[in-house]
Amino acid sequence: MPHDVHGSETRPCQIQILVGQASLVHVHDRKELLDSYRVRASSIAGFFSCPAQWAHNNLGGERLPSTPPAVIGSAVHASTAEFDRSRLDKNKARWLTADDTAEILIQYIQDPGEEVDWTGSNIEKAATIALGVHTRYCHEVAPTHTYQHVEETMDNLAIQWDEMDIEIVLTGTLDRSYIRDGQTGIADLKTGAVACSQNTGKHKAQLGAYELLAEQKLGIIIQQPGELIQLQTSSNYKVAVQPVHNARIALLGDDYNTGMLTHIARALKSGDFWGNPSSWLCSEKYCGAWNNCIYR
Numbered sequence: 204m205p206h207d208v209h210g211s212e213t214r215p216c217q218i219q220i221l222v223g224q225a226s227l228v229h230v231h232d233r234k235e236l237l238d239s240y241r242v243r244a245s246s247i248a249g250f251f252s253c254p255a256q257w258a259h260n261n262l263g264g265e266r267l268p269s270t271p272p273a274v275i276g277s278a279v280h281a282s283t284a285e286f287d288r289s290r291l292d293k294n295k296a297r298w299l300t301a302d303d304t305a306e307i308l309i310q311y312i313q314d315p316g317e318e319v320d321w322t323g324s325n326i327e328k329a330a331t332i333a334l335g336v337h338t339r340y341c342h343e344v345a346p347t348h349t350y351q352h353v354e355e356t357m358d359n360l361a362i363q364w365d366e367m368d369i370e371i372v373l374t375g376t377l378d379r380s381y382i383r384d385g386q387t388g389i390a391d392l393k394t395g396a397v398a399c400s401q402n403t404g405k406h407k408a409q410l411g412a413y414e415l416l417a418e419q420k421l422g423i424i425i426q427q428p429g430e431l432i433q434l435q436t437s438s439n440y441k442v443a444v445q446p447v448h449n450a451r452i453a454l455l456g457d458d459y460n461t462g463m464l465t466h467i468a469r470a471l472k473s474g475d476f477w478g479n480p481s482s483w484l485c486s487e488k489y490c491g492a493w494n495n496c497i498y499r
């Protein structure tokens with residue numbers, strides 16, 4: 204049985220290929236491995252920020268309250284998804300406007316459904332920022348894209364490392380798939396105070412995971428590069444769209460380089476999660492492992 208706390212059913216991949224040291228296994232060839240862990244695609248970058256914090260957050264450690272930036276991000280995801288989803292309908296008369304969908308955003312911020320530490324901000328400030336980001340996205344980013352899927356929960360995908368007798372079951376929710384020049388690509392929305400100046404490499408493996416999950420669940424072939432849609436919550440709500448090439452190689456590696464997921468598998472197998480006090484999330488406010496951490 205999988206070891207973590209996220210609890211949904213495992214559904215192995217329907218294909219068999221070898222990439223680097225990892226093996227995506229056919230449902231009939233899947234071995235019952237001793238160690239099986241669920242890993243959310245969106246958590247992968249966090250492992251490389253601080254493995255000890257990642258282990259705390261993903262292997263059953265006590266969770267901290269959410270933060271204003273996280274609530275703003277989730278609210279913008281919810282409202283823009285509704286805006287884009289309405290545009291999957293060929294009948295333009297049923298398309299929702301930025302104003303129509305702003306209501307979803309306000310409702311989310313007023314009731315995020317989880318505990319929030321509002322220190323340094325408040326609901327009104329967060330709503331103003333989220334509304335600015337939402338409006339900019341609807342008017343400037345959405346019209347430049349033709350989406351095929353919007354906010355879709357993916358089926359779980361099993362990836363096995365035979366020599367370590369370990370399996371990682373990838374899970375995740377796809378933000379968007381887009382069509383350009385007749386080919387499909389994956390897009391992911393990122394919000395944050397410095398979203399537009401972030402290195403795209405930070406999210407490369409996450410996009411690689413979504414590519415694999417989308418090909419399995421949706422039966423599509425990803426040919427366009429991944430895309431990061433960066434939505435800044437400061438500086439007049441700047442936006443940027445950045446391509447991310449070779450995302451799944453970063454995730455799974457190649458003949459010469461170890462993929463990021465293999466590094467996670469090795470840490471899971473050994474139980475050796477080192478701390479990184481240089482992480483920008485290394486603070487009492489953001490790290491649930493703070494009180495018991497020897498590395499800070």
Ligand code: SF4
Pocket residue numbers: 253254255256478479480481482484485486490491492493496497498499
């Ligand atoms: S306190 Fe710092 S070093 Fe320790 S687990 Fe948290 S982020 Fe990592």
